[in-house]
Each structure stands twice: as C-alpha cells, then as structure tokens.
Amino acid sequence: MAINNLGNWTVGQLYPAWELPLVRTDANGNISRAMDLTEVSASQLSLLIYNSAKTKIGTGGGSFVINNAKPAIVTYTQNPAASGLTAAGTFYYRVEVNFNGTPDYSDYIQIVIAN
16 A cells, blocks of 8 residues: 555544654655654644545544654544544545644545445
C-alpha cells in the first residue's frame, strides 16, 4: 500500500486512529520530502476532507498527536460524532499545518469506503 493510501474501509466501521506519515510528492509521484513539524503543536493541525474530485467537502472533528516531528508522523483519532466514514465512495484527506497563520499541506491521502 502506498504511503498516501489508507486502503479500504466500510461505511459505519468503528472509528479508527490512523498513523499518518506526512509527505509531499513531486510531479512524477516520487516522495520529494517529508514534512517537518519541529516546534509545531497538535493544536496547529487540521484534517481536511475532499471528495473524489479533490474538492474540499469538510474538516475532521478528531484530534492529533505528533509522534515524530521530523520526518513528520502523526496519529489522527476520529471523533465518532464527526467521522468521515458515513458514506460510500473514494475520498481524500490532507493534513493542514498552521504555521502561525501560514498554512502548509501534506499530500492527499486516499481512502475508499464501501457499503
């Protein structure tokens, strides 16, 4: 499984916690660099949710823990009341890092949700 793919899930599946390596890829799909979260706190992270056309449709309501600052690895735990696992389809997540008002974004992370 690719580093930016959460694989297949089922609508209504229990709310998982995901360990996410935050990376960026170049135009050829090769990892160009890992993100650096040195001096970033978990409160500066947000989960953005996109549909299959990569149009933003919402934000996650869960919480982050920074496991490693560089290379950036985080754990995202969903809030059961705000889970993105309620409809079938292909979706994408991105992690937004707010560097004191200047946002930065991880690559898209794909998830496929089936009935």
